[in-house]
Amino acid sequence: AQSVTQLDSQVPVFEEAPVELRCNYSSSVSVYLFWYVQYPNQGLQLLLKYLSGSTLVKGINGFEAEFNKSQTSFHLRKPSVHISDTAEYFCAVSERDDKIIFGKGTRLHILP
Amino acid sequence: ETGVTQTPRHLVMGMTNKKSLKCEQHLGHNAMYWYKQSAKKPLELMFVYSLEERVENNSVPSRFSPECPNSSHLFLHLHTLQPEDSALYLCASSQGEGQKNTEAFFGQGTRLTVV
Numbered sequence: 028a029q030s031v032t033q034l035d036s037q038v039p040v041f042e043e044a045p046v047e048l049r050c051n052y053s054s055s056v057s058v059y060l061f062w063y064v065q066y067p068n069q070g071l072q073l074l075l076k077y078l079s080g081s082t083l084v085k086g087i088n089g090f091e092a093e094f095n096k097s098q099t100s101f102h103l104r105k106p107s108v109h110i111s112d113t114a115e116y117f118c119a120v121s122e123r124d125d126k127i128i129f130g131k132g133t134r135l136h137i138l139p
Numbered sequence: 140e141t142g143v144t145q146t147p148r149h150l151v152m153g154m155t156n157k158k159s160l161k162c163e164q165h166l167g168h169n170a171m172y173w174y175k176q177s178a179k180k181p182l183e184l185m186f187v188y189s190l191e192e193r194v195e196n197n198s199v200p201s202r203f204s205p206e207c208p209n210s211s212h213l214f215l216h217l218h219t220l221q222p223e224d225s226a227l228y229l230c231a232s233s234q235g236e237g238q239k240n241t242e243a244f245f246g247q248g249t250r251l252t253v254v
Contacts, residue, residue, distance in 0.1 A: 070245035
């Protein structure tokens with residue numbers, strides 16, 4: 028069965044510093060991978076997705092993620108964060124022909 | 140604006156009340172979902188509808204009753220809820236059967252408080 032692990036429940040980062048949010052998954056078959064962002068009092072919004080092809084995926088708001096099959100990881104990165112990036116970030120995995128499973132989320136705190 | 144609209148945004152109800160949450164999508168998708176998001180818990184998939192038929196029910200108590208009259212509308216009927224049912228209820232839609240192979244588009248959620 029597929030599962031998603033986001034090891035960090037909270038990540039504090041200074042403004043304009045780089046950030047990496049970690050995501051590891053387990054699955055016995057090929058998967059699709061997603062990162063969603065949830066701003067306060069909002070629903071989830073898709074940041075980026077990996078379906079196939081290039082392992083480096085670029086998304087909205089300057090975020091990118093790299094699919095690493097050998098390490099079963101899909102870490103999210105941004106070279107320079109802004110105060111507006113304060114939100115909760117969810118990694119999700121979908122086995123082909125199956126439902127999407129979400130991680131527990133990582134809350135990103137931007138420090139001035 | 141994601142194309143998925145949920146009403147109401149906030150709801151306070153007593154344990155003996157009956158209320159309904161509404162979700163509408165304008166994306167032409169044929170699959171819709173209800174999720175529950177509680178504090179410090181992962182997102183919980185409650186129900187999945189594909190082509191207006193329920194394809195998944197994740198052991199949700201019967202006090203939650205979904206209804207999907209057409210591919211654009213999804214309801215969650217609530218009755219005799221418990222305080223632990225207080226949460227953010229999120230609706231989502233996607234193109235394709237169930238959640239196969241595509242990302243989900245989420246509404247802004249209904250913040251439910253049971254008193």
